[in-house]
């Protein structure tokens with residue numbers, strides 16, 4: 001939900017509005033039986049998509065979709081997806097359905113990497129391995145990855161991103177972990193790389209994504225369902241990393 005007036009809103013990118021009014025962030029959200037939507041133009045038709053699955057599409061799904069679309073701009077041969085949490089796993093599914101790239105998924109957790117393989121990752125690398133960058137380089141014929149989508153975006157993963165990005169590579173930073181790293185500035189022009197951010201997505205992307213879900217090309221991983229009364233338990237389980245993929249609170 002944007003202001004409707006700024007340059008982003010005028011081209012339909014309300015997710016990038018200068019004065020955003022997103023529900024659940026800048027105004028009350030959906031931890032309730034009913035929510036008041038300011039305009040019917042924000043409602044997308046489910047048409048057969050499971051409502052529980054659709055909730056995760058509207059947040060992590062949409063974010064992953066926009067990020068993978070950006071990563072696909074240079075017709076990549078290899079896409080590296082960093083992080084196999086809810087976002088990353090969705091990213092793997094979307095990448096395997098809308099790109100022709102070979103997908104390499106990186107995470108610290110072997111269990112999550114197994115799930116990533118089931119969802120379409122061609123290669124997985126556990127980043128606990130000190131040779132992670134070397135392993136990825138050798139998968140990418142020692143040239144590096146055409147696109148890297150970092151769903152974590154913390155100092156260690158960002159360092160890895162730059163180490164494995166090939167010439168003319170395309171880096172899409174998505175995660176909100178934060179922190180900072182030292183950058184070798186001269187490599188940016190010499191390798192002519194693109195560094196871009198992706199933040200949620202717009203309404204049209206949401207409609208495209210629902211279409212993919214309807215066709216069954218993507219299936220959000222809903223590992224747990226909670227009632228509204230158990231909302232706090234849901235948040236505690238999330239904090240304790242007990243949730244694979246996404247959990248849904250359905251009042």
Ligand SMILES: [Zn+2]
Pocket residue numbers: 002003004005006007008009014016017018019020
């Ligand atoms: Zn706006």
